[in-house]
Amino acid sequence: MGKTEASELMAAISSMVGKGGLQTGADIRARQVSWVGHAGADALALVRPSSTQQLSEVMRLCFEAQQPVVPLGGNTGLVDGALATGTEIFLSLERMNAIEAIDTAGCTMTVQAGVPLQIVQERAAAAGLLFALDLGGRGSATIGGNISTNAGGNQVIRFGMMREQVLGLEAVLADGTILSSMNRMLKNNAGYDLKQLFIGTEGTLGIVTRAVLRLRPAPRSQCTAFVAADSFAAIATLLRDLESKLGGTLNAFEVMWADFYETILAASNRHTSPVEMGHDFYALIEARGGDQAEDASRFEQVLGEALEQDIIVDAAIAGSHAQREALWAIRDDIDNLMKALAPMIVFDVSLPISDMPAYVDRVRHGLTRRFADAAKCVAFGHVGDGNVHFCISVGSDRHDAQREVMDIVYRELEPVGGSISAEHGIGLEKRPFLHYSRNVAEIALMKTLKNALDPRGLLNPGKVIG
Numbered sequence: 001m002g003k004t005e006a007s008e009l010m011a012a013i014s015s016m017v018g019k020g021g022l023q024t025g026a027d028i029r030a031r032q033v034s035w036v037g038h039a040g041a042d043a044l045a046l047v048r049p050s051s052t053q054q055l056s057e058v059m060r061l062c063f064e065a066q067q068p069v070v071p072l073g074g075n076t077g078l079v080d081g082a083l084a085t086g087t088e089i090f091l092s093l094e095r096m097n098a099i100e101a102i103d104t105a106g107c108t109m110t111v112q113a114g115v116p117l118q119i120v121q122e123r124a125a126a127a128g129l130l131f132a133l134d135l136g137g138r139g140s141a142t143i144g145g146n147i148s149t150n151a152g153g154n155q156v157i158r159f160g161m162m163r164e165q166v167l168g169l170e171a172v173l174a175d176g177t178i179l180s181s182m183n184r185m186l187k188n189n190a191g192y193d194l195k196q197l198f199i200g201t202e203g204t205l206g207i208v209t210r211a212v213l214r215l216r217p218a219p220r221s222q223c224t225a226f227v228a229a230d231s232f233a234a235i236a237t238l239l240r241d242l243e244s245k246l247g248g249t250l251n252a253f254e255v256m257w258a259d260f261y262e263t264i265l266a267a268s269n270r271h272t273s274p275v276e277m278g279h280d281f282y283a284l285i286e287a288r289g290g291d292q293a294e295d296a297s298r299f300e301q302v303l304g305e306a307l308e309q310d311i312i313v314d315a316a317i318a319g320s321h322a323q324r325e326a327l328w329a330i331r332d333d334i335d336n337l338m339k340a341l342a343p344m345i346v347f348d349v350s351l352p353i354s355d356m357p358a359y360v361d362r363v364r365h366g367l368t369r370r371f372a373d374a375a376k377c378v379a380f381g382h383v384g385d386g387n388v389h390f391c392i393s394v395g396s397d398r399h400d401a402q403r404e405v406m407d408i409v410y411r412e413l414e415p416v417g418g419s420i421s422a423e424h425g426i427g428l429e430k431r432p433f434l435h436y437s438r439n440v441a442e443i444a445l446m447k448t449l450k451n452a453l454d455p456r457g458l459l460n461p462g463k464v465i466g
């Protein structure tokens with residue numbers, strides 16, 4: 001597009017969204033669009049529509065002018081999914097942040113895509129209900145971003161991923177068409193379930209503008225414990241025991257390999273170990289049910305049995321809200337981990353639980369073979385969901401070194417049928433490795449869908465499949 005066409009497009013967009021709806025120049029570059037600090041806030045303009053209608057009009061103008069766009073949520077994405085190269089327009093949903101309705105009988109909440117996750121959680125709780133998605137970036141991450149990345153988080157083992165929390169959805173297509181599919185029922189098999197096109201597709205098929213979210217009755221009890229074990233087999237046995245003996249109330253099962261745990265404890269004096277140190281694995285366990293006294297007694301009994309059977313070797317149960325928070329603070333202290341392992345790369349993979357210990361060992365050996373003592377690798381994750389996170393440092397943030405690390409982590413997934421992305425998505429970062437987890441026919445169908453919905457390649461160009 002020439003300079004004249006570009007300035008005509010900006011003038012047309014500006015008259016559509018008003019003065020507060022359009023930013024250019026330094027205002028954009030001051031923004032961070034990568035949580036991990038990668039550069040990429042370089043776009044022609046940042047447009048902030050205040051309604052679906054406005055966004056649709058903006059998209060129609062961009063379609064006519066063949067102008068690419070990058071949707072922006074809360075910028076907590078971890079795979080460079082919202083980077084721009086200087087020729088795109090950012091479309092931010094930040095002014096579309098209203099909670100439109102809560103239906104306490106039907107257990108639904110209707111929201112605009114720019115509303116932060118934490119606000120949704122708080123509004124659901126105030127109505128005596130639960131919004132079941134939870135993750136560390138909750139204060140900034142938006143519902144639109146959560147939908148576009150099909151976010152996972154801490155409670156997937158009980159409630160599933162974001163896909164399971166979305167009943168209906170509205171999206172704006174590449175040519176500005178508004179696709180309203182605001183279903184409010186759990187069951188609706190009237191033809192194709194079109195909302196799925198926009199869940200987990202990272203803004204490459206449409207821009208999510210509104211959603212009907214599924215809420216649940218709020219649990220009335222919360223039991224949290226931290227345990228130590230000496231083998232991965234024991235961790236896997238504990239998980240299955242808890243799932244069956246706690247009667248479906250297991251809410252979180254977060255496993256930490258010893259290297260993760262010891263690095264976090266050494267990196268900050270704000271934590272004290274709730275259990276004896278020196279073991280191979282640690283797990284944070286949480287159950288939520290309907291009666292505090294009864295559930296706490298069953299929780300204690302089940303952990304007591306695991307101790308008697310030598311499945312676990314030590315356990316600490318949180319006796320107060322403050323103690324619970326302290327246990328979660330260990331698991332969530334990624335900031336101190338980043339300082340201890342800088343420059344660090346974060347990985348998010350999934351694979352069958354039975355393959356996990358051997359896979360983690362193969363990755364460690366691969367790193368040591370290539371980078372010797374410079375390689376530092378800690379592992380943790382939502383193991384109940386088959387999800388392992390690695391934080392890896394090889395002492396260099398050079399692109400070629402990081403590429404080699406990624407290849408070591410991802411290529412080992414292919415033989416076990418694992419996924420290079422359990423929950424963070426593909427973005428730009430993982431695109432070169434997609435072939436380790438998706439076959440030729442799968443990638444071809446993704447491209448067919450992309451071409452059908454976005455024939456001019458305007459929506460989040462270059463992300464996921466290029």
Ligand SMILES: Cc1cc2nc3c(=O)[nH]c(=O)nc-3n(C[C@H](O)[C@H](O)[C@H](O)COP(=O)(O)OP(=O)(O)OC[C@H]3O[C@@H](n4cnc5c(N)ncnc54)[C@H](O)[C@@H]3O)c2cc1C
Nearest residue numbers: 073074075076077081136137142144145146152153203208
């Ligand atoms: C501390 C921390 C902990 C985290 N923990 C987890 C975790 O446990 N599980 C997990 O799954 N993720 C986790 N994440 C990642 C992140 O929070 C999620 O990916 C989140 O869903 C992204 O939401 P966002 O609004 O920040 O989206 P952004 O980062 O702004 O965007 C993410 C992608 O979605 C696209 N997008 C954004 N909004 C829209 C829209 N309205 N329509 C279409 N496309 C859009 C963007 O273009 C980009 O490709 C964590 C992040 C942090 C910082």
